[in-house]
Amino acid sequence: MTPTDLVDANLLRTMIVVATPLLVAALGELVLERAGILNLAIEGMVTLGAAAAFVVLFAMAGLTGGVALSLLSAATAATVVGLVLAYLCVGLRANQITVGLGLLIFSLGAASLLYRAVVGVTTSPPRVPTLTPEAVPGLAEIPYLGTVLFRHNLFVYAALLLVVPVWWLLFRTPLGLRIRATGENPKSADSLGLPVQRIRYGAVLAGSALIGLAGAFFPLVLTGGWSESTVGGRGWLALMLVIFGRWRPWQVVAGALLFAYVDAVGFVFAATSRLIPVQFLQMLPYVLAIAVLVQVYQRAQAPAALAKPYDREARY
Amino acid sequence: MAEAASARGVAVRASDVAVEMAGVSKRFGSVQALHAVDFSCRAGEVHALLGENGAGKTSLMNVLAGLYRADAGTIRLHGRVVEMRSPRDAIAHDIGMVHQHFELVQAFSAFENIVLGAEKRVWSMDADRHRGAIAKLARRYGFDVDLDRHVRDLEIGDQQKVEILRILATGARVLILDEPTTHLTPIEVERLFGSVREFARSGLTVILIAHKLREILAVADRLTVLRRGRLVGTLDAADADEPGVVEMMIGERGALGTASCPRTVVGPGTVLAVRGAASAEDQRAVDLADVDLTVRSGELVGVAGVAGNGQKELVELLCGLRPLAAGSILLGERDVSRCSVRERIRAGLATLPGDRIREGILPGAPLFESYALGLHQVWDHSGWRPGTVRDEAQSMIGRFRVVAPGADAPTAVLSGGNIQKVLVARALAIAGQGGDSVLVAMNPTSGLDVGAAAFVHGQLGAMCMRGAGVLLISEDLEELLAMCHRILVLYRGQIVGSYEREAFDRYAIGAGMVGSGD
Numbered sequence: 001m002t003p004t005d006l007v008d009a010n011l012l013r014t015m016i017v018v019a020t021p022l023l024v025a026a027l028g029e030l031v032l033e034r035a036g037i038l039n040l041a042i043e044g045m046v047t048l049g050a051a052a053a054f055v056v057l058f059a060m061a062g063l064t065g066g067v068a069l070s071l072l073s074a075a076t077a078a079t080v081v082g083l084v085l086a087y088l089c090v091g092l093r094a095n096q097i098t099v100g101l102g103l104l105i106f107s108l109g110a111a112s113l114l115y116r117a118v119v120g121v122t123t124s125p126p127r128v129p130t131l132t133p134e135a136v137p138g139l140a141e142i143p144y145l146g147t148v149l150f151r152h153n154l155f156v157y158a159a160l161l162l163v164v165p166v167w168w169l170l171f172r173t174p175l176g177l178r179i180r181a182t183g184e185n186p187k188s189a190d191s192l193g194l195p196v197q198r199i200r201y202g203a204v205l206a207g208s209a210l211i212g213l214a215g216a217f218f219p220l221v222l223t224g225g226w227s228e229s230t231v232g233g234r235g236w237l238a239l240m241l242v243i244f245g246r247w248r249p250w251q252v253v254a255g256a257l258l259f260a261y262v263d264a265v266g267f268v269f270a271a272t273s274r275l276i277p278v279q280f281l282q283m284l285p286y287v288l289a290i291a292v293l294v295q296v297y298q299r300a301q302a303p304a305a306l307a308k309p310y311d312r313e314a315r316y
Numbered sequence: 317m318a319e320a321a322s323a324r325g326v327a328v329r330a331s332d333v334a335v336e337m338a339g340v341s342k343r344f345g346s347v348q349a350l351h352a353v354d355f356s357c358r359a360g361e362v363h364a365l366l367g368e369n370g371a372g373k374t375s376l377m378n379v380l381a382g383l384y385r386a387d388a389g390t391i392r393l394h395g396r397v398v399e400m401r402s403p404r405d406a407i408a409h410d411i412g413m414v415h416q417h418f419e420l421v422q423a424f425s426a427f428e429n430i431v432l433g434a435e436k437r438v439w440s441m442d443a444d445r446h447r448g449a450i451a452k453l454a455r456r457y458g459f460d461v462d463l464d465r466h467v468r469d470l471e472i473g474d475q476q477k478v479e480i481l482r483i484l485a486t487g488a489r490v491l492i493l494d495e496p497t498t499h500l501t502p503i504e505v506e507r508l509f510g511s512v513r514e515f516a517r518s519g520l521t522v523i524l525i526a527h528k529l530r531e532i533l534a535v536a537d538r539l540t541v542l543r544r545g546r547l548v549g550t551l552d553a554a555d556a557d558e559p560g561v562v563e564m565m566i567g568e569r570g571a572l573g574t575a576s577c578p579r580t581v582v583g584p585g586t587v588l589a590v591r592g593a594a595s596a597e598d599q600r601a602v603d604l605a606d607v608d609l610t611v612r613s614g615e616l617v618g619v620a621g622v623a624g625n626g627q628k629e630l631v632e633l634l635c636g637l638r639p640l641a642a643g644s645i646l647l648g649e650r651d652v653s654r655c656s657v658r659e660r661i662r663a664g665l666a667t668l669p670g671d672r673i674r675e676g677i678l679p680g681a682p683l684f685e686s687y688a689l690g691l692h693q694v695w696d697h698s699g700w701r702p703g704t705v706r707d708e709a710q711s712m713i714g715r716f717r718v719v720a721p722g723a724d725a726p727t728a729v730l731s732g733g734n735i736q737k738v739l740v741a742r743a744l745a746i747a748g749q750g751g752d753s754v755l756v757a758m759n760p761t762s763g764l765d766v767g768a769a770a771f772v773h774g775q776l777g778a779m780c781m782r783g784a785g786v787l788l789i790s791e792d793l794e795e796l797l798a799m800c801h802r803i804l805v806l807y808r809g810q811i812v813g814s815y816e817r818e819a820f821d822r823y824a825i826g827a828g829m830v831g832s833g834d
Contacts, residue, residue, distance in 0.1 A: 174438055175439065178432065187419050188419040188429075189421075191383065191413065193402070193403050195404065304423065312384075
């Protein structure tokens with residue numbers, strides 16, 4: 001291990017791949033939270049999305065359209081959970097922490113159930129082929145940068161570029177202004193005649209779909225398989241990234257890359273170093289998360305109405 | 317005013333009835349907020365809606381603005397029956413309401429707040445067109461605000477301008493202003509009323525909710541008075557005389573218990589002395605610097621200032637919640653600069669906090685526990701038994717005629733006025749032990765009706781009579797002018813002026829409050 005290994009092209013390439021599910025899930029959560037809804041079920045929704053994508057890939061092994069259908073099923077599964085979340089938290093104004101944790105447990109269970117129902121119990125877990133990276137003609141030949149940036153498959157690019165439409169929607173369109181107003185001060189939006197409930201429903205469903213898609217990256221791009229521990233806390237990391245990025249899309253992406261880097265360093269070290277125990281390396285992103293959050297959280301500006309149910313006739 | 321040309325080019329006769337509400341009722345839980353109220357106002361007039369707190373003024377207007385759904389009653393606009401299911405319906409019928417506690421998005425710029433309601437498109441914003449339209453409105457009515465600043469950085473008077481602009485920008489023709497003068501200095505009130513007259517001249521209908529009568533008589537065309545959820549009557553402002561309207565507002569309870577200056581022998585003993593006090597630096601608060609103030613025995617000293625100039629911080633500094641960076645605080649002869657909250661309470665310092673719900677009580681706890689909070693510091697610890705405390709609270713309820721279901725009822729079920737009575741009772745018990753005690757009261761009558769305010773004023777005076785000192789920190793300049801022996805002006809964390817009672821000058825004090833004094 002030498003210092004140059006820390007900026008190794010393959011390490012940085014791995015960082016980008018590892019970052020994709022984090023940033024897709026975090027951007028989904030960002031949309032939700034900007035509308036004032038806290039989604040503590042995120043880890044479960046990512047896991048469920050991963051399971052839904054995997055079983056479709058497994059069942060359709062090799063058939064055309066399998067990938068598209070797996071993405072669709074991942075998004076749909078998480079959106080169904082999101083619909084329940086929206087109905088309880090927006091429609092019935094239930095406590096978002098209680099509902100979120102309840103749906104977390106539900107989603108984790110549903111993911112396992114789905115897997116068992118389709119795959120069954122096996123001694124060696126089945127795998128599906130992950131999507132092969134494709135070199136961008138010409139650009140991939142640039143030394144160093146070509147390896148880091150231009151030897152990925154289409155989904156990785158799509159994930160990296162997702163921040164552009166999310167940012168544009170939230171900060172450049174009247175719709176985004178309305179979503180953010182709903183998260184900052186729903187009464188303000190309501191008194192101007194904006195449909196607060198409808199905006200919150202929409203944001204929850206759209207955000208949930210993204211969170212489900214993030215799950216699909218695990219079988220499709222990262223692991224090729226599914227188990228209860230495939231997602232392994234990355235949903236929680238995404239939740240944390242929203243805070244880390246102070247509810248701003250570009251900072252969320254920067255945060256996702258930073259954490260993915262630490263994660264990737266762990267991977268590479270685990271493969272090459274005998275000095276440091278693997279478990280310790282796997283712990284690194286979470287240690288970093290705690291250290292960074294303590295610093296950032298003090299100055300963070302959360303949407304003012306985050307996790308607060310809105311009732312027009314409430315007198316306090 | 318026979319004719320007023322509306323902005324849409326149609327001549328509207330001033331006698332046209334723009335809004336007519338009939339038989340409107342609304343109940344919240346066990347409280348009947350509105351009993352079959354009738355209300356109507358004409359296009360192009362300024363119509364004041366008067367009444368004490370809890371009279372139902374805001375509830376009635378919330379029904380008109382679509383925020384509350386009435387249990388019964390009909391609304392007619394220009395003779396046509398309309399259904400108000402939500403603010404969306406109200407906006408569609410060109411009705412807009414500016415709430416007492418502004419409903420702005422603090423994290424947005426003024427411009428974003430205004431276009432939020434005005435922009436109807438979904439995917440793209442025509443910013444230039446909106447800026448043009450807003451500038452036109454701002455010029456016409458004299459609302460000059462920097463559109464690109466964040467609302468949270470704007471002075472409260474500017475926030476109000478933004479709030480009114482955003483309602484105008486939705487195309488409102490009926491503008492409801494709920495207690496618009498609450499946070500304003502006398503000069504700002506005059507300017508606002510200038511704009512209100514201008515609204516009426518341009519054909520808008522303005523409904524002003526108010527409980528300060530004097531200023532309203534100068535601007536309104538007609539008045540409607542509500543009392544305890546019922547209509548008392550409607551009359552022309554020209555025919556209204558102050559005592560008559562007051563009687564309509566408060567009913568058979570008779571004469572208005574106005575605030576008056578306690579006729580006490582002031583001094584010579586000093587009960588509270590603050591010398592060169594400064595608060596420790598805090599980004600989220602106004603930093604106090606070089607604060608010098610003295611309250612003598614029997615003296616009622618006022619602190620005037622626009623909200624957010626360090627009033628809350630001053631209270632916190634005195635009662636020990638905020639660290640002192642420099643200077644000293646003396647209670648009587650004793651230096652309490654380094655003392656804890658508990659020691660200060662025991663030394664006879666009582667507080668009436670500005671936010672009585674959040675800082676004064678435990679909303680979900682039984683009344684007797686809220687009452688005991690703080691008071692437990694001065695009680696002998698062997699006396700802390702729920703039974704004794706409950707009895708003590710029960711007797712307090714009787715003595716101060718607190719309207720409460722009982723000492724065990726959750727504190728939050730009490731009305732604002734009754735909660736304040738409990739807090740006053742508690743402060744009296746803390747400060748009532750000796751001559752050296754001090755009461756620090758922040759906005760003690762804000763949001764209270766005339767009866768409850770008179771009670772609070774009476775108790776403040778009684779404290780002075782007993783030789784204690786009172787520091788009255790209030791945003792209500794009229795209250796200070798009526799009650800205080802001396803008024804200090806607080807501006808951006810510093811005392812910028814001091815006026816003895818003989819030399820009170822409303823305009824000089826008002827100028828000091830906005831930083832343009834001397």
